[in-house]
Amino acid sequence: MKPNPSTTDRTCITDLTVRYGRATALDNVSLTLTTGITGLLGPNGAGKTTLLRVLATALVPTAGDIQVLGRDPRTPRERQEVRRRMGYLPQSPGFHRHFTAFEFVDYVAILKEHTVRSARHAEVRRVLDAVGLSAERSKKLKALSGGMRQRVALAATLIGDPELLILDEPTVGLDPEQRLRFRELIADLGEGRTVLLSTHQTEDVAALCGRVVVLGGGRLRHDATPQGLSELARGRVWFSRDRALGSVAGWRTGTGVHRNIGVPPEDAELAEPTLEDGYLLLNATQEGATV
Numbered sequence: 411m412k413p414n415p416s417t418t419d420r421t422c423i424t425d426l427t428v429r430y431g432r433a434t435a436l437d438n439v440s441l442t443l444t445t446g447i448t449g450l451l452g453p454n455g456a457g458k459t460t461l462l463r464v465l466a467t468a469l470v471p472t473a474g475d476i477q478v479l480g481r482d483p484r485t486p487r488e489r490q491e492v493r494r495r496m497g498y499l500p501q502s503p504g505f506h507r508h509f510t511a512f513e514f515v516d517y518v519a520i521l522k523e524h525t526v527r528s529a530r531h532a533e534v535r536r537v538l539d540a541v542g543l544s545a546e547r548s549k550k551l552k553a554l555s556g557g558m559r560q561r562v563a564l565a566a567t568l569i570g571d572p573e574l575l576i577l578d579e580p581t582v583g584l585d586p587e588q589r590l591r592f593r594e595l596i597a598d599l600g601e602g603r604t605v606l607l608s609t610h611q612t613e614d615v616a617a618l619c620g621r622v623v624v625l626g627g628g629r630l631r632h633d634a635t636p637q638g639l640s641e642l643a644r645g646r647v648w649f650s651r652d653r654a655l656g657s658v659a660g661w662r663t664g665t666g667v668h669r670n671i672g673v674p675p676e677d678a679e680l681a682e683p684t685l686e687d688g689y690l691l692l693n694a695t696q697e698g699a700t701v
């Protein structure tokens with residue numbers, strides 16, 4: 411277990427704006443990351459990857475302040491230090507299919523400037539073991555399943571035992587069993603470390619995160635505990651035989667009844683809200699619906 415980062419090692423952004431030409435991907439976002447796992451939710455195009463790339467020092471913001479692990483990534487020396495102390499798992503890690511798992515992770519370790527061969531190889535073995543892939547280390551990436559490849563990518567992210575982990579949709583495309591396995595891994599990694607986990611899976615957030623941040627249209631829409639997000643929908647979720655008037659989001663369940671989110675009628679059969687309900691309600695509100 412790692413010690414809590416001191417306030418001088420904190421990771422925060424203040425009034426951060428990122429524009430791609432005329433498009434504003436992040437609009438005046440301020441956020442301080444805390445120890446533990448923070449889930450980052452938001453619809454497609456909300457700005458999640460952009461935020462992660464800024465924190466991972468892969469993208470320079472248009473405006474605003476940024477500190478990562480207490481350093482300013484805009485200066486080359488501090489940026490280099492940040493990169494050594496942080497692990498970033500991008501959405502598409504860009505595998506070299508003919509590499510073995512060991513060769514791929516070793517290659518990343520070389521890029522991270524682990525120059526002493528024997529120590530580097532020991533570190534590669536350590537991280538492959540941490541993700542449960544010791545037995546597969548000599549297999550070529552093209553021969554591994556998608557879930558295993560994702561674990562190889564996570565292993566590469568863990569080189570150097572980073573204090574800050576930035577994970578962009580790590581469970582996408584995994585089957586339920588692999589997702590559970592990945593969740594366990596991430597839960598372990600979140601012990602005493604700062605993890606920012608971008609995802610579309612509200613179940614992953616409910617299962618893993620102590621905090622959830624929601625982006626929408628490049629703005630910060632919500633920052634609370636998962637329970638806090640669920641509570642947004644308290645008294646706003648109900649069942650009905652058909653899709654109800656006043657419903658801004660909802661679906662027909664397997665039993666044939668409709669689960670509605672929005673403004674319930676007075677005699678509605680209210681349901682216990684979930685994190686997904688709170689999130690859907692928040693998104694519907696953002697889109698201009700009245701709830």
Ligand SMILES: Nc1ncnc2c1ncn2[C@@H]1O[C@H](COP(=O)(O)OP(=O)(O)OP(=O)(O)O)[C@@H](O)[C@H]1O
Nearest residue numbers: 430433434435452453454455456457458459460461
């Ligand atoms: N390189 C780029 N050039 C131009 N526009 C971009 C670029 N990258 C992102 N954008 C735009 O910025 C906005 C935010 O994109 P971003 O990828 O950060 O969102 P996201 O929340 O990660 O979406 P998703 O869930 O689909 O991955 C979108 O409108 C997107 O089209």
